[in-house]
Amino acid sequence: MAVLHPDLRSMIGIPARFFSGSLRTPAQLKASVSDKPPTCTADELHYVSVHSSDWRLALWRYKPPLKAPKRNHPLLLLSGVGTNAVGFDLSPGSSFARYMSSQGFDTWIMEPRGAGLSTEGVRYPEVEESVKTISKQGLAIKHEKDGACSVKQSSHINSDALPEFEVSLTRDKGMVARFDKSRKTRLAETIMGLSERLSGLLNEGLLEGKQNSAISSQITDLSQKLINIIEEGQESVSPQFIDFTEWFTTRIEDFRKQLELIVKYNWDFDHYLEDDVPAVMDYIKARCKPKDGRLLAVGHSLGGILLYAMLSQNGSKGRDTGLAGVVTLGSSLDYTTSRSSLKLLLPLANPAQAFNVPIIPVGSLLAAVYPLASRPPYVLSWLNILISAENMMHPELFEKLVLNNFCTVPGKLLLQLTTAFQKGGLCDRSGTFFYKDHLYKTNVPVLALAGDQDRICPPDAVFETVKLMPKHLVTYKVFGEPRGPHYAHYDLVGSRLAAEQVYPFIIEFLTQHDMNNLP
Template identity: 60%
Template sequence: MLVSHSDLWSMTRTTTGLCMRSDPRRPGGISGAPHWVKVRPRALYGVASEKKKSPIFTGDELHYVSVPNSDWTLALWRYLPSPQSQGRPRRNHPLLLLSGVATNAIGYDLSPQSSFARYMSSQGFDTWILEVRGAGLSTYRMDFGKVKQPLDAMKDSSVEHGMDGIFPSSQESTLDCGAFSDFDISNVNRKSFLEVRQNSAIVSQISDVSQRLVNIIEKGQLPVPEQFLDLQGRFFTRLEEFQKLLDLIVKYDWDFDHYLEEDVPAAMEYIRTHCKPKDGKLLAIGHSMGGILLYAMLSRCCSEGRNFGFTSIATLGSSLDYTTSKSSLKLLLPLADPAEALNVPVIPIGALLSAAHPLASRPPYFLSWLSSQVSAQGMLHPELLDKLVLNNFCTVPAKLLLQLTTAFQEGGLRDRSGTFFYKDYLRKSNVPVLALAGDQDLICPPEAVYETAKLISEDFVAYKVFGEPRGPHYGHYDLVGGRMVADQVYPCLTEFLSRNDVI
C-alpha cells in the first residue's frame, strides 16, 4: 500500500519503538498539543499535527516494535476501549488482530461505518492490529538510535529538545510518496538502500511472472474486444512505478515462517509488556492468513511443549489444508515452479489488482469474477470495495507464496524445511477456537475451514458457517467488513471472546 502520507508527527528519541498518539476523546482524531507520557525504553511516543490528519492511519495510537535480528520494524495500530464501552465488563486481555496475505490494517478499519477494530473497541477490548513486515506502515531500517531525520522527506531539519531527548520540530512538513497504492514506504529512509543497485535481470523476472499472473486472469474470461481488455498494458504501466522501488524490493526475502517465528511473537511480547494482562495472555482474531498463523502457532507450541500465549482465538476464512476444497487460490499454483526457477524476489499482487479492478467493478464488467473473490454480491458498498482493493493489498515475496502453496498438497501447510506439518499437532491444543466460514467464500470455502477445525478436540472448538440459502451470502472479506457483520458476525465473536476472557 502506498498512499500520499502528509501527516508527520513529533518524535522523542529512544532505542527501538515509536508510537503516534491520537486524542482518545475523538475517535480517529489527532490531538493538537504534545502529550508526553512516561514510556519504557522500547517505546517512542509523539503526537500528530492536527492541521493534517493522515489519510492512512485511522487508529488511536500507532506503535512501532522492532523485530530482533531483523532490519524490520512492525506497525501496530491500537484502538483504545471507547466511551461507548463504559458499563460493560472490564476486559482482562488485549485483543490482537492479524490480517491476510498481502494485506494491511485498512481491512479492519475500512470506514467509520465499517470498522471491525472500532466495533471491538466499542465492546471494551483494547484492540491492536499488526502489520507484518512489508505491509502497510511497517518499515525497513528505521534507525531509532539516531533520530534526527526519521522521515527522509521532511523539509525542516531543525530539532527541539524534549524531556526524553531530541525530536524533530513540529512545524508543518509533508511527505509525498506518490500515487500508486501497491506499496508503502512512507516511513522508510531510502538512503539506506543506495548500496543496492538496480538489477535489470530482476526487473525482467518480475515482469515475466507478472505476465503469467495476467495470463491466469485473462484465461478466466470469454473473448472480449481488445480495447476493453487492456489488462497487460494497464499492469505494466503500474510496473514501471513498481520498478522504482527495486532497491527496497530486493530486501523482500522472507516466508511464512518469518511471520510465525519472528513478527507475531515480537508483537505479542510488545502488547503483553504494554498492557500487562495478569496471566500474560492475549485474545486473538485472524482473517485468512492471519488465522493460518494462529493455527500454526498453536501447533508449534504443542510440538515444543511451550505456553500458547493465547486465552482463545478466532479464525475467519482460514485453514491449514485446502486439498479437499475447490479454493480459487489454486489459480496461484502455476506460479510456484516459474517463480522458483527464476528466483523472482516478489509478486506485485497490489499492482496487479489495482490494474485489473476497474475492469471488474465497472461496465462492461469483463473481470467481474475478481470482485467475487473478495466479497459476495451486494455485501460491500462499491465505494468500500474500491477502497479495499486499491489500498489494502501489497507486494509479497515469492518465497511466501511458495510456502503457502504447500497448503494445497497432501498433509497441508508445512514449514520451510518441508518436514513439519502444521496440522499434525492441533489435536493437542487446549486453547478455545472459534472457526468461522462464509458460505460463498471462494478463497477458503467452508469445507476447507472445517478440514482444520475438525482436527481440534470437540471440547475446544466451535465451527460456524455464515450465510443463508436465499441470502445474505458471505464472501472471503465479508466476515470482516460485509454489510451484515455488525448484526451477525461481530456479536458471535464478542460473545465467544467474552466467555473466554477469564484469568
C-alpha cells in the same frame, strides 16, 4: 537504509509512507505512539522492533471507551496475505476494530513486515553504500557563455569507486563521449564487485538452503546485463536521440531498484510466525499487562493460518501459546480437498519460476483490473465475488478496500503458502514440519468461522482444519443462508451485515474466554 525510488513505488503500487523513516531510538519510538499520519485512523500508532531484523512493525491501537465493559485481555487482530490494517477499519460505520474496542477490548491490529506503515531500518550497510555510490553519479553540468557545456564527475564522489569520464557537448559538433577501455573496465569491476558482495551476504545466511545460489546467480546475471548495456551503448547511442548522461544514470538506477527488491522482499510465512507475531505479542503484553500474561486473537485468512500454526508449533513443544482464545475467519491449513481459487498460486510451486518473480504487486494488480471488474462491460466481474458476495458491501467501501488494503508480497511467501495445496498441508520452510499434524495437542479454545460463498477458503477447507482439533475446544460455524444473504471471503470482516450477524457471535466467544482461566 535501502529506500525504494519514488518511481518504483509508484510502479508497484506502494505509497511512499510504506517505506518512510529509519531506525529510531527508544525515546523516538515512544514519541511515535501519538505521532501518526492521517492515513492511520486508529487512536494510537505504535512501532515494534523485530529481533534479528531491522523491521519496525506498525501496530494500530483502538482504546475502549470509558463506559465500555471492563476486559481482562487485550485483543490482537491479524489480517490476510498482502494486506494492511485498512480492512479492519474501513470507515467509522464499518469497522471491525472499532466494534471490538466499543465492547471493551483494547484492540490492536498488526501490520507485518512489508505491509502498511511498517518500515525497515538500516540493513546491509556494505551493499547500501555500494549501491548509493554507483547510483549517485554526481554529474554537474556547467553552462558556459560560448554555448558549450561540460559534464564532469562531481568532486564529492570517491574517485576510486567510479570510473572517470568526461562528456563534451557543443552546438555544432553534437556529443562526443570519451570513455576508453580502461575506464569501462573499472566500471565493470565496480558493478561486479557490488554483485559479489551482495551475493556473499546472501550466502552467509540471508536466505536458506538452495535459494542462496539461485538468488546470487540472479544478481550476477543482472550485473552482467547492465555492463553489456553500457558497453553496447557506447558504440550505438546516437547524440540526436539520447543524452548519454541521462541514459547512463537511468540504467544504473534500474539496476539499483532491482537489487533493492531482491534484498528487501525476502521473507516467508515462517518469518511472520517465528519473528513478527511473537514480537508484537510481547509488546502488547508489556503495554497492557494482562494478569495471566495472555491475549485474545482474531485472524482473517492468512492471519487465521498464523494462529493455527502457532497452536500447532507450541503444542508440539508443550509450550504455552500466550493466547486465551482464538477466532479464525476464512482460514485453513489444508486446501487439498477444496475448490479454493487460491489454486491459482500453484504455478509458483516451481522454485525457479518463483525466483523469477521476486515480488507480487498485489495492490497494483487489483487496482489495475478494478475498472474492468466494476464497470461495463464487467469483463472481470468474477473477481469481485472473490472478495465480497453480491450486495454485501457498499460500492464506495468496496472500492476503498480494493484500492487501499492490498500491498506487495514476496514470491517467497507465496511459494511457502502453496504447500497448503499439497499432501500434508502447509509446512515450514524446511518441508519437515506439517502444521496440521500437531493441532490435536492444543489446549486453546478456537472459534472457526466460514462464509458459505467464500471461494478463497470454502467451508470444506475450514472444516479440514477444524476436525483435527479437540472437539471440546473448537466451535465451527458457517455464515450465509440458501436464499441469502451470502458471505464471501471478506464479508465476515466488513460486510454490511457483519456488525449485526457476525460480530455479536465473536463477542460472545471472546467474552466467555476473557473470563476463563484467570488467576
